[in-house]
Amino acid sequence: MIRLYFVDNHPLILEGLRALLKGAPDITVAGQARNGATCLSFVSAHAIDLILTDVCLPDIDGVDLCAAIKVAHPSIKLLALSSCRDVKYITEMIAHGASGYMMKDADREELLEAIHTVYNGGTYFSPVVSQLLGEGKKHHLTRREKEILSLIAEGNTNPEIAEKLFISADTVNSHRKNLLAKLEVKNTAMLIKYAVDNHLLV
Structure with missing residues (x-):
């Protein structure tokens, strides 16, 4: 059973999410909050x-919430749900711990797909988000x-990279996730292939 928690400032969005997930056999809504502080208190x-x-x-914004959650509870998965299409915020959410980013106009099928993908260790981006990330990914x-x-x-490996660059392994992992998001690939093998094909290696 996937124990899910919602954070959104708008009551209608929270009610809508509950309605969309009603009847999903493997998902239980454990709670909801309208701000980051309540969320942090609950998950503790x-x-x-x-x-x-x-x-x-x-x-606090979603970026800071993601960072705080990942420090205190690294096993919790995070999925962004927003109407914001700013690439800066999208990439920052991913860099600070989110495993996906979807738009608020998603339907039930997409919502379920995103939840299951992220819960199982993958990343999920709404089609429009993938397009936004792809438009200037090289730059x-x-x-x-x-x-x-x-x-x-x-x-x-991440620890080896951390040692060579004098940064933490967690920071390397954040950069790695950000690269997967920016270059719109799903794993390290695809990341390396894209980098080689597009002459991105320094």
């Missing part, structure tokens, strides 16, 4: 598998991301 006292959160919250790589991409291609 209850077992949660996956949090579905908006980017824009009244106290949004930072110097650090290019360094990490090259080290990944050389076969280095």
